[in-house]
Amino acid sequence: MAHARISAKLPPDIDPTKAAIAFGERALPKLNEELQSPELLTRQRALMALCDLVHDPENVYQAIQLGFLDNLKYLLLDHDSTVREKTTEVLYIMASHNVGRDGFIKYGVIPALSQLLNDPVDICRRNMHRAFEIMAELPRGAVGIVDSSLISSLVLKLKTELDEIQELILDTLSGCLCIEAFEALATGAVSILKEKLTHPSVAIRSKAARVLLGISVPLEGKNIVWDEEVIPVLVSLLEDSDPEVRANAAGALMNATITTQGKYAALSADAIPPLLKLVDDETSKVRLNAIKALTMLSEAPEGRKTLLNHVDLFRGQLNDSSEAVSRAAKIAIKVIEWKP
Amino acid sequence: MLPARNQEAMAAAASGTYSYCSRPRALPARRRYREEEPVRYANLMYDRRVVRGNTYALHALPWVGSPDPLEIQRQREAHRKALARKRAKEQHQSRTPEPVEGRKHVDVQTELYLEELGDRIIEVDVECQTDAFLDRPPTPLFIPAKTGRDVATQIEEGELFDFDIEVKPMLEVLIGKIIEQALLEVMEEEELANLRAHQYAYEELRNAELAEVQRLEEQERRHREEKERRKNQQSQLLQKQKETSEKIAARAFAQRYLADLIPSVFSSLRDSGYFYDPVERGLYYFSFFFTGSIRRLIFFFGGSSSVVSASECCSFKTSESMLHTSSLSDFGRHFKFLNFESSAVAIFRNLTLVPSLRFVKSAVKVFLK
Numbered sequence: 146m147a148h149a150r151i152s153a154k155l156p157p158d159i160d161p162t163k164a165a166i167a168f169g170e171r172a173l174p175k176l177n178e179e180l181q182s183p184e185l186l187t188r189q190r191a192l193m194a195l196c197d198l199v200h201d202p203e204n205v206y207q208a209i210q211l212g213f214l215d216n217l218k219y220l221l222l223d224h225d226s227t228v229r230e231k232t233t234e235v236l237y238i239m240a241s242h243n244v245g246r247d248g249f250i251k252y253g254v255i256p257a258l259s260q261l262l263n264d265p266v267d268i269c270r271r272n273m274h275r276a277f278e279i280m281a282e283l284p285r286g287a288v289g290i291v292d293s294s295l296i297s298s299l300v301l302k303l304k305t306e307l308d309e310i311q312e313l314i315l316d317t318l319s320g321c322l323c324i325e326a327f328e329a330l331a332t333g334a335v336s337i338l339k340e341k342l343t344h345p346s347v348a349i350r351s352k353a354a355r356v357l358l359g360i361s362v363p364l365e366g367k368n369i370v371w372d373e374e375v376i377p378v379l380v381s382l383l384e385d386s387d388p389e390v391r392a393n394a395a396g397a398l399m400n401a402t403i404t405t406q407g408k409y410a411a412l413s414a415d416a417i418p419p420l421l422k423l424v425d426d427e428t429s430k431v432r433l434n435a436i437k438a439l440t441m442l443s444e445a446p447e448g449r450k451t452l453l454n455h456v457d458l459f460r461g462q463l464n465d466s467s468e469a470v471s472r473a474a475k476i477a478i479k480v481i482e483w484k485p
Numbered sequence: 486m487l488p489a490r491n492q493e494a495m496a497a498a499a500s501g502t503y504s505y506c507s508r509p510r511a512l513p514a515r516r517r518y519r520e521e522e523p524v525r526y527a528n529l530m531y532d533r534r535v536v537r538g539n540t541y542a543l544h545a546l547p548w549v550g551s552p553d554p555l556e557i558q559r560q561r562e563a564h565r566k567a568l569a570r571k572r573a574k575e576q577h578q579s580r581t582p583e584p585v586e587g588r589k590h591v592d593v594q595t596e597l598y599l600e601e602l603g604d605r606i607i608e609v610d611v612e613c614q615t616d617a618f619l620d621r622p623p624t625p626l627f628i629p630a631k632t633g634r635d636v637a638t639q640i641e642e643g644e645l646f647d648f649d650i651e652v653k654p655m656l657e658v659l660i661g662k663i664i665e666q667a668l669l670e671v672m673e674e675e676e677l678a679n680l681r682a683h684q685y686a687y688e689e690l691r692n693a694e695l696a697e698v699q700r701l702e703e704q705e706r707r708h709r710e711e712k713e714r715r716k717n718q719q720s721q722l723l724q725k726q727k728e729t730s731e732k733i734a735a736r737a738f739a740q741r742y743l744a745d746l747i748p749s750v751f752s753s754l755r756d757s758g759y760f761y762d763p764v765e766r767g768l769y770y771f772s773f774f775f776t777g778s779i780r781r782l783i784f785f786f787g788g789s790s791s792v793v794s795a796s797e798c799c800s801f802k803t804s805e806s807m808l809h810t811s812s813l814s815d816f817g818r819h820f821k822f823l824n825f826e827s828s829a830v831a832i833f834r835n836l837t838l839v840p841s842l843r844f845v846k847s848a849v850k851v852f853l854k
Contacts, residue, residue: 200666200669200670201666201669241677279677282680282684358692396696399693400695400696400699403700403703429689433693437693437697440700473693473697
């Protein structure tokens with residue numbers, strides 16, 4: 146039987162682990178059929194070839210039109226770990242394209258992906274969480290994640306997962322909290338995040354502070370943050386070496402001190418001196434959040450008394466490069482000098 | 486080479502280059518020359534395979550098809566009979582007894598003289614034998630004589646195609662594809678990084694604005710509550726003031742109202758006779774029991790106004806008791822006598838208060854007489 150390949154000895158550069166990609170239009174349909182093959186090797190090779198093709202957005206679009214997502218969903222539950230790894234990688238690359246994200250929401254890929262939360266292989270879980278993180282950056286994707294009631298399981302996973310996966314989970318959570326925070330609060334996220342604030346890894350600290358910022362936006366969140374006494378921990382983080390950590394901690398304080406009890410908790414934790422130091426920080430985000438937090442604190446009479454002595458610091462920020470910072474400084478001065 | 490070739494063949498077979506009905510296998514090496522074999526002589530006369538004797542009487546076809554078992558049995562029996570005959574014949578021949586142990590029988594000529602066997606034919610053995618077979622030497626190479634014409638052709642360098650020029654488009658396509666793929670991936674990452682940076686800046690602003698909004702809300706709420714509280718305080722104050730003034734007014738009015746109370750109370754009580762002189766009351770009770778002896782009373786106490794007033798009171802109370810007495814007329818006479826007419830009038834006035842007044846009228850008439 147003749148074959149297209151001329152010699153039995155393969156050229157040295159061809160990757161034997163990838164399936165042969167057909168030419169032009171037939172590439173993706175053929176891969177689609179190969180994905181459904183009962184033979185393990187065919188499936189693996191088709192997935193490896195698909196991984197390369199999916200970097201091109203046109204291919205992603207075509208793939209979704211052809212109904213790849215159903216096959217991929219089915220393959221997520223395969224016994225072989227290589228197949229699962231590659232499938233999650235393909236889904237993660239697809240999620241980084243807008244077309245892919247739309248397809249995810251339309252075909253309900255998120256609940257299927259969530260079945261892999263307890264997968265024994267690390268790479269599968271990592272890819273899955275990467276996909277979730279990218280989905281959470283889009284508002285509709287975050288709605289999809291919230292609708293699949295994933296938040297409670299994600300929060301519980303924070304306690305047990307590896308560090309890099311924890312970072313991904315924290316990012317996902319901060320995206321979803323913009324939509325709805327109650328589920329996370331109900332699962333006791335605040336206490337878990339409080340532990341994470343003192344984690345040795347810088348990235349985890351900054352992301353945990355960011356999640357706290359998001360959680361303390363609704364009123365219940367603020368009350369729970371005050372209840373769990375997270376405010377003193379946040380104040381201690383204001384002196385951290387990483388600017389991201391400082392910015393997020395100041396932001397979380399800013400949100401948590403809106404309530405009266407939060408204000409007094411912050412004042413008793415002696416938050417004003419570190420915040421004053423941060424007003425002159427290099428990163429604009431740090432300055433912005435610090436000024437805002439001080440504005441909150443100056444609503445309380447004790448805070449106002451203390452800050453009346455430091456009004457000049459704010460005047461210095463009035464001509465700051467970032468417009469938001471100068472606006473915030475103006476508001477701060479107004480609030481501090483308000484007489485009832 | 487062979488295993489390599491096998492593997493290749495198998496790999497090729499696996500990949501579908503060739504398919505066989507029977508797999509090709511390598512042949513073992515063929516020997517060019519025969520090895521030394523043992524030479525076997527064979528004389529036709531002594532060859533067992535040749536049939537001897539009468540061929541007609543023998544079994545025509547010894548083993549033809551499947552021999553009949555009956556035939557086989559008959560053969561066997563015949564054979565056995567022959568053997569038995571032979572044995573019997575041998576037994577008839579007398580034999581010398583077996584040699585004793587340690588001895589051996591030897592055939593010895595028992596004739597007296599030795600006899601020369603002279604009529605022995607002199608035999609000479611002559612044999613003839615061909616030489617052992619020599620192996621056939623290999624055929625010499627047959628090189629036929631050269632016929633025909635020789636023609637040669639040679640491709641010089643640069644005549645077919647120029648590799649560099651030809652390979653260029655292919656290379657371009659290959660490298661183009663590779664770079665395209667790489668660029669796509671890089672662009673993807675860059676896009677993602679850009680998106681993230683955007684989102685970061687946006688998130689910053691959003692958080693700040695959100696906090697501002699909430700702070701203002703909070704401020705509003707506090708101010709509003711403060712205002713509410715103060716308003717409530719003020720209204721409570723007003724209410725209290727109003728209440729106090731009302732109370733004062735009420736008290737003043739009540740005082741004034743009640744100032745009159747005591748005298749009027751006393752007067753009405755006196756009018757209704759709740760205030761009494763205990764002496765009079767005592768007299769009254771006294772007279773109550775001694776209704777017929779009022780005259781006597783008057784005589785006893787005669788002439789004192791107190792008596793008159795006592796009798797006033799007594800009359801008021803004893804008017805009923807006097808109903809049955811005819812002492813009213815006496816009464817009037819006595820009063821006349823005593824010249825206390827006004828009091829008598831008073832008494833009679835009191836008496837008129839009594840419902841049954843028939844005799845009162847008569848008493849009055851008497852009085853007026």
